Amino acid sequence: MNEEQPKSGGWLLPVSIVIAGLMIAGSVYYVGRQSVAQKPSTTSDGNRDAVLGNLEAPVTFIEYGDYQCPFCGRFFHQVEPPLREEYIKTGKVKMVFRNFQILGDESTAAGAASECAKDQGKFWQYHDALYTAETADGKENNGNLNRDLFLMLGQNLGLDMTSFTACLDANKYGDLVIKETNAGKTMGLDGTPTSFINGEKVAGSQPYSVFKTVIDIALQKK
Amino acid sequence: MNTKFFYVFLAGIGSIGFFVFAVWLPNLGLVFHTVVRGDVTLGTKLTLLLNLLGSIGTNFTVFSAISTIAVATFFGVNVAMIAYFIRKKGAVLSGVSLFASAGGIGSGIVGIGCAACGSFILSAILPVVGAAGVIALLPLKGKEFGILSIGLLLISISVMARKIIEPVVCKPQ
Numbered sequence: 240m241n242e243e244q245p246k247s248g249g250w251l252l253p254v255s256i257v258i259a260g261l262m263i264a265g266s267v268y269y270v271g272r273q274s275v276a277q278k279p280s281t282t283s284d285g286n287r288d289a290v291l292g293n294l295e296a297p298v299t300f301i302e303y304g305d306y307q308c309p310f311c312g313r314f315f316h317q318v319e320p321p322l323r324e325e326y327i328k329t330g331k332v333k334m335v336f337r338n339f340q341i342l343g344d345e346s347t348a349a350g351a352a353s354e355c356a357k358d359q360g361k362f363w364q365y366h367d368a369l370y371t372a373e374t375a376d377g378k379e380n381n382g383n384l385n386r387d388l389f390l391m392l393g394q395n396l397g398l399d400m401t402s403f404t405a406c407l408d409a410n411k412y413g414d415l416v417i418k419e420t421n422a423g424k425t426m427g428l429d430g431t432p433t434s435f436i437n438g439e440k441v442a443g444s445q446p447y448s449v450f451k452t453v454i455d456i457a458l459q460k461k
Numbered sequence: 462m463n464t465k466f467f468y469v470f471l472a473g474i475g476s477i478g479f480f481v482f483a484v485w486l487p488n489l490g491l492v493f494h495t496v497v498r499g500d501v502t503l504g505t506k507l508t509l510l511l512n513l514l515g516s517i518g519t520n521f522t523v524f525s526a527i528s529t530i531a532v533a534t535f536f537g538v539n540v541a542m543i544a545y546f547i548r549k550k551g552a553v554l555s556g557v558s559l560f561a562s563a564g565g566i567g568s569g570i571v572g573i574g575c576a577a578c579g580s581f582i583l584s585a586i587l588p589v590v591g592a593a594g595v596i597a598l599l600p601l602k603g604k605e606f607g608i609l610s611i612g613l614l615l616i617s618i619s620v621m622a623r624k625i626i627e628p629v630v631c632k633p634q
Contacts, residue, residue, distance in 0.1 A: 310520060313519060317519065430487075439491060439494065440488075440490055440491060441488060441491055442487035442488050442491075443487050443488070443516060443520035444516070444519050444520045445488070445512075445513065445515070445516045445519060445520060446512055446515040446516060446518070446519050448508075448512040448515065449509065449512045449513055449515070449516070452505060452508055452509045452512060453491070453509070455505070456495070456498075456501055456505065456509075459501075460500070
């Protein structure tokens, strides 16, 4: 029974439990510190926010997303429709989408294309079209988010194609998308989608009921 | 409490505890802020906490959901078996069983994944060394931790089971 003798390495289990506890405590501290200290700006600070909904809505919902992220696609299909119907159309919530294009060049290019559409006041329609196209494809970095697709989506939405094409070909907003993405990293964001509801961070593609509860709590405060 | 039921209960509590922690982990800040707020009803708090558990179906890949549930289940079983072993045999763990138990639990915790961002605890604890970059280099993008954890916990359970049924005899030095 040598292996079960208390003297033989018996200290390792308590030590490993303590290490696991420290790791958990560290993560709790880190997450708590991050959610308190690094809330995004909800005011106009030159970041070109395209607001969906009533500008005077009491609750601001900011989503940091990537056009190739499958969980953002899930959020788009499962959370946004009831959110828009129940809270945005009724003037209780206004929504902002910010670029956190972390999955590669195609994501950055899609973000830049959506900014070109923003110049023509059709950001949200273009945003919806991009997610619809990407989720139908379902694969990351396979070349489908390309110039041809961007132009086709712009055409379908009735954009002024001369200025849209010029904007796209000049890569007018490539640097802006990278800058916004870096700003998200500086804030400590580490995944998409990440949402802020009046500053309260909700990470991931949670069920709609989670967002609904957090929004209701925010509305209750107003 | 009946002894047999106690260990089943312990396994259940261990499994559920691990599962809840893993699913809440990306939103511990939200959980904490909501729970401590005085102007939110108990019903609303409980609703939010329960609804967050639904993210196992919306914020995890099929692999990460199965891996999380498996690690949680084996974690609970392992805890109950360790408790039984220590209580009944009056010995502590060492050797393979200790390594497998501690390693399984440790890698399970490190590998708890926010599906959208890889290994969440690792990236939360080690941002300065670029944990996200390290994970990106792994062939399975962080799934390794879940697989390793399941393997180690299964080894631990198997070793514990053998030790529990093993008669208490003296072995030659």
